Amino acid sequence: MEEISRPVPGEKEALIRIRYAGICNTDLEIMKGYMNYTGILGHEFVGVVEEASYGDWIGKTVVGEINLGCGECEFCRRGMKTHCRRRKVLGIQDKDGVMAEYCTLPIYNLHVVPPTIPALAAVFVEPLAAACEILEQLNILPEYQVVVLGDGKLAQLIAQVLRLHSRNLLVVGKHPKKLELLRESSIKTMLLDEFQRSDDSFHVVVEATGSWKGWELALQRVRPKGFIVLKSTYANTLEFNPAPIVINEITVIGSRCGPFANAISLLEHNQVDVERLISGIYSLTNFEKAFRRSRESSALKILLEPDSTEQ
Numbered sequence: 001m002e003e004i005s006r007p008v009p010g011e012k013e014a015l016i017r018i019r020y021a022g023i024c025n026t027d028l029e030i031m032k033g034y035m036n037y038t039g040i041l042g043h044e045f046v047g048v049v050e051e052a053s054y055g056d057w058i059g060k061t062v063v064g065e066i067n068l069g070c071g072e073c074e075f076c077r078r079g080m081k082t083h084c085r086r087r088k089v090l091g092i093q094d095k096d097g098v099m100a101e102y103c104t105l106p107i108y109n110l111h112v113v114p115p116t117i118p119a120l121a122a123v124f125v126e127p128l129a130a131a132c133e134i135l136e137q138l139n140i141l142p143e144y145q146v147v148v149l150g151d152g153k154l155a156q157l158i159a160q161v162l163r164l165h166s167r168n169l170l171v172v173g174k175h176p177k178k179l180e181l182l183r184e185s186s187i188k189t190m191l192l193d194e195f196q197r198s199d200d201s202f203h204v205v206v207e208a209t210g211s212w213k214g215w216e217l218a219l220q221r222v223r224p225k226g227f228i229v230l231k232s233t234y235a236n237t238l239e240f241n242p243a244p245i246v247i248n249e250i251t252v253i254g255s256r257c258g259p260f261a262n263a264i265s266l267l268e269h270n271q272v273d274v275e276r277l278i279s280g281i282y283s284l285t286n287f288e289k290a291f292r293r294s295r296e297s298s299a300l301k302i303l304l305e306p307d308s309t310e311q
Helices: 025-030 127-138 153-162 175-185 193-195 211-220 243-247 260-268 284-294
Strands: 013-022 044-052 060-066 088-090 102-106 110-112 145-149 169-173 188-191 201-209 220-229 251-254 276-285 300-303
Touching: 013 060, 044 102, 044 127, 060 127, 060 193, 102 153, 102 175, 110 260, 127 153, 127 260, 145 153, 153 169, 153 175, 153 201, 169 175, 169 193, 175 188, 193 300, 201 211, 284 300
Parallel strands: 145 169, 145 201, 169 188, 201 220, 220 251, 276 300
Antiparallel strands: 013 044, 013 102, 013 300, 044 060, 060 110
16 A cells, blocks of 8 residues: 555546446456556546546546557557557556546546446446457357356356347356356356366357466367357466367457446346445455455455445
8 A cells, every 4th residue: 555646637537536446357467467567456446527627527427448549540540449559558557547546537438327327336347348348249149059167257247248148158167156146147057077077069168267277178168160259368478289279260259348338238227237246345455355355266346445344
């Protein structure tokens, strides 16, 4: 914990008072050295605009996209700021994040949260948008057999999104209590041990385990000419044999940030249930306890709140 000056918003930026910030697996990987980042962590948040060059934004409850493009390169001109080569990324690359009392972001990165969405649900918009990105990248046909590998916080969101588009969805995980949450949403689940004893194959495999073993399992279970969607990020450099991808003509899709508007719409229309994924809320001063809890296998989403009462 370090005391620093309140950030000063630049032109066309807003000063945002943070209400809640979420701990993501990416944050845990950054602490191991991923992206070689130094600065304030955190990219999942909901907050209130306190200062802005456009007065009508002041007092608005907002969430924010995490990629800050240069606005001038080919990718930015084509509306692909998430792939700007000179981009800054909130709490990940060259831009202080949201595990603080305040942060700044460009106005064009912000989305107003409808009043019907509670703040504790709105903090999930960024990872929920990442789940929605899969459907932007891949047309999942009705007959496709789809499996999500992983039962953690992102996998839970992915499964809730995909169940709206697939009648043949299975989620595989290690933790019975986490899988029970999915079954409550009428999503079929299977424990990893049982899955490894089966020989089922799938048109689409979404790898969201956060472990390299998940990638190896995905390669084993994807059908020839099928699709692997990679959601995990790893701090370490890994090696693998690409031969199965070539031989079986597998399409591998890297999947990262997604459409905030879609995520907000899902929350607004109660098509996903996110608040039950919260495993604890901790004050910023108790960040060490919060991060220890977030690493426990039983935990899902851990939130940080300035001056909070722990829950």
